[in-house]
Amino acid sequence: MTIDELIAAASDRLTPVERRIAEAILADPTLLAFGTVSDLAQKVGSSRPSIVRFGVKLGFQGYADMREHARRSVSAKLSRPSQRIRQQDSSLGRATAALTEAIRGLLDKIGSEQLSTLGAPMVSANHVWILSGETSRAGAHAMFSGLTMVRPNVHLITEHSSGRDLSGAAPGDAAIVFDFARYRRHTVTAARSAVDLGVHLVAITDGPLSPYAAMTETWCALDIPAIGPFDSSVPSVAIAEMLVAYVARQLQDEARSRIDRTEALWQATEIYWE
Amino acid sequence: MTIDELIAAASDRLTPVERRIAEAILADPTLLAFGTVSDLAQKVGSSRPSIVRFGVKLGFQGYADMREHARRSVSAKLSRPSQRIRQQDSSLGRATAALTEAIRGLLDKIGSEQLSTLGAPMVSANHVWILSGETSRAGAHAMFSGLTMVRPNVHLITEHSSGRDLSGAAPGDAAIVFDFARYRRHTVTAARSAVDLGVHLVAITDGPLSPYAAMTETWCALDIPAIGPFDSSVPSVAIAEMLVAYVARQLQDEARSRIDRTEALWQATEIYWE
DNA sequence: AGGCGAATGTAACGGATTGGACATTCTCGA
DNA sequence: TCGAGAATGTCCAATCCGTTACATTCGCCT
Numbered sequence: 001m002t003i004d005e006l007i008a009a010a011s012d013r014l015t016p017v018e019r020r021i022a023e024a025i026l027a028d029p030t031l032l033a034f035g036t037v038s039d040l041a042q043k044v045g046s047s048r049p050s051i052v053r054f055g056v057k058l059g060f061q062g063y064a065d066m067r068e069h070a071r072r073s074v075s076a077k078l079s080r081p082s083q084r085i086r087q088q089d090s091s092l093g094r095a096t097a098a099l100t101e102a103i104r105g106l107l108d109k110i111g112s113e114q115l116s117t118l119g120a121p122m123v124s125a126n127h128v129w130i131l132s133g134e135t136s137r138a139g140a141h142a143m144f145s146g147l148t149m150v151r152p153n154v155h156l157i158t159e160h161s162s163g164r165d166l167s168g169a170a171p172g173d174a175a176i177v178f179d180f181a182r183y184r185r186h187t188v189t190a191a192r193s194a195v196d197l198g199v200h201l202v203a204i205t206d207g208p209l210s211p212y213a214a215m216t217e218t219w220c221a222l223d224i225p226a227i228g229p230f231d232s233s234v235p236s237v238a239i240a241e242m243l244v245a246y247v248a249r250q251l252q253d254e255a256r257s258r259i260d261r262t263e264a265l266w267q268a269t270e271i272y273w274e
Numbered sequence: 275m276t277i278d279e280l281i282a283a284a285s286d287r288l289t290p291v292e293r294r295i296a297e298a299i300l301a302d303p304t305l306l307a308f309g310t311v312s313d314l315a316q317k318v319g320s321s322r323p324s325i326v327r328f329g330v331k332l333g334f335q336g337y338a339d340m341r342e343h344a345r346r347s348v349s350a351k352l353s354r355p356s357q358r359i360r361q362q363d364s365s366l367g368r369a370t371a372a373l374t375e376a377i378r379g380l381l382d383k384i385g386s387e388q389l390s391t392l393g394a395p396m397v398s399a400n401h402v403w404i405l406s407g408e409t410s411r412a413g414a415h416a417m418f419s420g421l422t423m424v425r426p427n428v429h430l431i432t433e434h435s436s437g438r439d440l441s442g443a444a445p446g447d448a449a450i451v452f453d454f455a456r457y458r459r460h461t462v463t464a465a466r467s468a469v470d471l472g473v474h475l476v477a478i479t480d481g482p483l484s485p486y487a488a489m490t491e492t493w494c495a496l497d498i499p500a501i502g503p504f505d506s507s508v509p510s511v512a513i514a515e516m517l518v519a520y521v522a523r524q525l526q527d528e529a530r531s532r533i534d535r536t537e538a539l540w541q542a543t544e545i546y547w548e
Numbered sequence: 549a550g551g552c553g554a555a556t557g558t559a560a561c562g563g564a565t566t567g568g569a570c571a572t573t574c575t576c577g578a
Numbered sequence: 579t580c581g582a583g584a585a586t587g588t589c590c591a592a593t594c595c596g597t598t599a600c601a602t603t604c605g606c607c608t
Contacts, residue, residue, distance in 0.1 A: 004481075004482045004495070005482065007482040007483070008482030008483075008484075008487035008488065008493075009488075011482055011483050011487060011488050012488045015584085015585060015586085016585085016586095017585075017586070018585095019483070022482070022483060023483065026481060026482065026483070029352075030345075030348070030349045030352065033308070034307070034345050034349075036564080036565065036566090037565070037566065037567090038564085038565075046586080046587085047586065047587050047588075048565090048566080048567090048587090049567080049568080049586080049587075049588090050585090050586065050587080052566070052567060052568085053585095053586090062566070062567065063565095063566065063567080064565090064566070064567095071304070071308045074304075074348070074352070075304045075308075077352060078303075078304065078348065078351060078352070091386070091519065091520075091523070092381060092384070092385070092386045092389055092516065093381060095512075095515075095516050095519065096377055096378065096380055096381040096512075099377045099512055100374050100377050100378060103370055103373045103374050103377060104370065104374060106370055107366060107367060107370040110366070111366070112366050115366055134419065135419070137415060137419060138412045138413075138415050138416040138419070138507075138511055139412075141411060141412050141415050142412045142507055145408065145409070145411060145412070146504055149503075149504065150503070227512075227515040227516060227518070227519050228515070228516075228518060228519020228520070228522050228523065229423075229424070229519070229522050229529070229530075229533060230420055230423065230515070230518065230519075232511075232512075232515055233416055233511055233515070234508055234511050234512050234515070237412055237506075237507055237508050237511050238369075238370075238373055238501075238506075238508050241369075241501040241502070241504070241506055241507070241508070242366065242369050242501060242502075244501070244502060244504065245369065245501050245502020245503070245504075246502070248502050248503050249502065255503070256503075259503060289554085289555060289556085290555085291555075291556070292555095310594085310595065310596085311595070311596060311597090312594085312595075312596095320556080320557085321556070321557050321558080322557090322595090322596080322597090323556080323557075323558090323596095323597080323598085324555090324556065324557080325596095326596070326597065326598090327555095327556090336596070336597070337595095337596060337597085338595095338596065338597095
């Protein structure tokens with residue numbers, strides 16, 4: 001059992017000071033492995049016996065016992081790199097490798113200037129309409145959830161009501177579509193309609209042969225790795241978050257005050273635990 | 275200069291006992307970082323002053339000084355990956371570096387065996403209930419969208435109707451929750467209710483101090499990087515997809531036939547473009 | 549063989565560390 | 579407002595650590 005797990009098991013029985021101790025240990029595991037009781041006490045602004053009692057509460061015989069445990073786990077981590085190689089061909093290893101490669105590809109394929117090109121319409125638009133196919137809905141959702149936090153008039157178009165929802169679109173608006181092969185008929189036609197209405201379309205798709213590439217100049221291609229039997233939506237989510245970050249940076253104070261208002265509202269309605 | 279290099283530089287001036295000390299340190303670097311003078315003396319079969327003199331010969335002021343040096347190099351090895359993030363300075367670069375690191379962290383923190391532990395309940399459960407907070411909804415959505423493709427009776431619980439929706443839950447079911455600090459009150463209580471109903475809870479959260487860690491043994495902690503002003507949901511989505519892949523692999527033919535049926539249905543309804 | 553210097557171990561001391569007994573403060577409820 | 583019990587801090591004793599001074603042993607050269 002690791003220290004983390006022991007802390008987790010006791011987390012609901014911890015006193016305030018003990019909770020601070022736990023946080024310090026979790027934030028920097030070397031504190032426990034290297035530090036003395038006095039070091040920890042000073043770090044958390046508490047007294048030495050509190051540290052010792054914390055160790056006892058976790059099931060150790062004393063601080064020395066707990067430190068010994070922490071040292072063993074650090075030793076294990078230090079010797080693990082050789083084991084990591086072995087995991088490389090496990091399915092988990094392959095999945096993370098594919099995802100890492102996909103994320104790295106984002107940086108290669110999409111420079112900072114292209115990020116601005118893609119993001120600009122969402123800064124200046126009156127309304128932003130978000131479209132997506134089934135498999136890429138996670139990206140659209142991330143986009144929607146983030147964008148509503150930093151600017152008004154953001155609409156997520158569900159497939160069932162695309163015709164009705166888009167009827168309010170007009171020139172000066174922007175639409176962003178997430179869709180990859182095989183493209184959804186509904187999504188393609190919705191995007192087409194948006195363009196016909198004079199909306200500036202931004203497309204996150206998978207290549208020049210995508211139907212969306214023909215509709216707009218502002219599009220980008222992502223490499224979509226497969227995780228198990230399905231395509232990953234990680235690249236979609238990643239670029240959605242980067243675009244949101246870009247829009248937030250451009251809108252500056254406007255975005256910040258909007259975030260603050262939402263935060264205040266959430267606090268007031270006690271939406272958070274603790 | 276590392277300890278190894280210092281030893282190499284002084285190797286031709288070492289006495290027999292000092293040579294044995296050097297060998298012991300090179301064989302197990304943690305001896306220096308963790309051990310006391312007495313520990314080393316006993317390990318080498320020598321006396322304490324010999325250890326101290328060895329440190330002085332290497333250029334340190336004493337044993338304490340040498341040990342401090344060893345500890346710093348151990349800390350550096352443990353924390354080097356996270357420091358790499360900060361070296362990038364374009365916002366796009368920082369974002370991709372943070373995401374890459376987060377993905378790599380998945381492999382570190384979650385071994386193949388833990389993936390099985392987390393995924394097993396979703397293979398055998400009668401019903402699977404998916405819960406999530408606001409920021410982590412993308413992960414929940416990826417989970418839902420993937421899981422419905424490979425097995426029946428998957429339910430996504432929206433915040434507004436959690437009480438009503440969960441009423442059908444029963445022992446033999448599994449629930450998976452995606453939620454991170456600050457935790458959503460609704461989600462915490464919903465998870466609690468599920469546990470009380472005898473449902474096996476799987477929690478994707480952010481650390482041992484999470485309220486979910488106290489509710490179940492099957493949980494994992496993710497490192498959540500920030501992209502712009504918001505927390506990223508990329509790690510959630512990634513682990514959701516890995517879990518879906520795991521479930522699909524376990525269910526084998528059952529999953530495949532289900533995917534095929536869905537595909538056929540989609541083809542028949544001409545849901546795809548082209 | 550004897551003596552000299554390096555190498556190593558023994559002993560002692562000041563300081564730091566841990567763990568526990570005791571006192572104080574805080575918190576919650578009657 | 580008061581009191582009981584938990585939480586936390588202060589203080590102390592026993593131990594252990596690192597360091598240094600001193601004694602002993604070992605090896606080599608004359």
